[in-house]
Amino acid sequence: MSVLARPLQEKAGALSGAVVRISDFWSLSNAKLATVLGLSPATVSRLRAGTTALDPASKSFEAGQFLLRLFRSLDALLGSDDNAAKAWLNTVNLDLDGKPIDRIDTMRGLMEVCDYVDFYRARV
Template identity: 35%
Template sequence: MAALEKPVLKDEVVMTKALVRTAERLDFRQSDLGRMLGLSGASVSRMVHGQYELNNHRPEWDTALTLIRLYRSLSSILGGQEDLIRRWMHTPNTDLGGVPADIIRRGAAGLFTVGLYLDGIRGRI
């Protein structure tokens, strides 16, 4: 009897699903995600419903990867506790000069700023 083969998922499918889950866990709305990625609301809606995949040759890919890395950094710092992760995202941070979620919502520059901050903290642990 032949072993069942698992289907191989494309990188674009995996990244898109990971991004959608990450945005949900961080309490970002579809409009927030669209602003961060530079995508229309319709494209983000299709992405959430599995009808649009991120393109690994466009800037949206790097931005999505950064958001996922940010979440993973924060999760490792806070022991994967979802309630603490959400609280951190929505609490003013004096080092960052604002609420991390608001800084991230401003666009890619804010996302990269918060990501670098978390990388620095994680490096000290």
């Protein structure tokens, strides 16, 4: 393995692990996580098992980064209360025109939810 490839693989492994932990905290099924990341449920199963990692050059990696951003923003805003974050994600939000958990199924929706939470955090 080249010296340059090692840091990319480490980033992929770290992000993949974080995404799996986030999906556990938020009780996301393999099918839901697959939709959010743009992967197949089988690939998500391998991701959970640790036998595969997100490819740093893929859209799935980018979606994983946004999912991590959303997790961190909600964690900071809600004082590390995972139950509050889960409740927020599953409650209809008039500004977002639906439940945030449903909006993150597309890259655009995921980015909008991230921006919304970041904007709200900036006001606090």
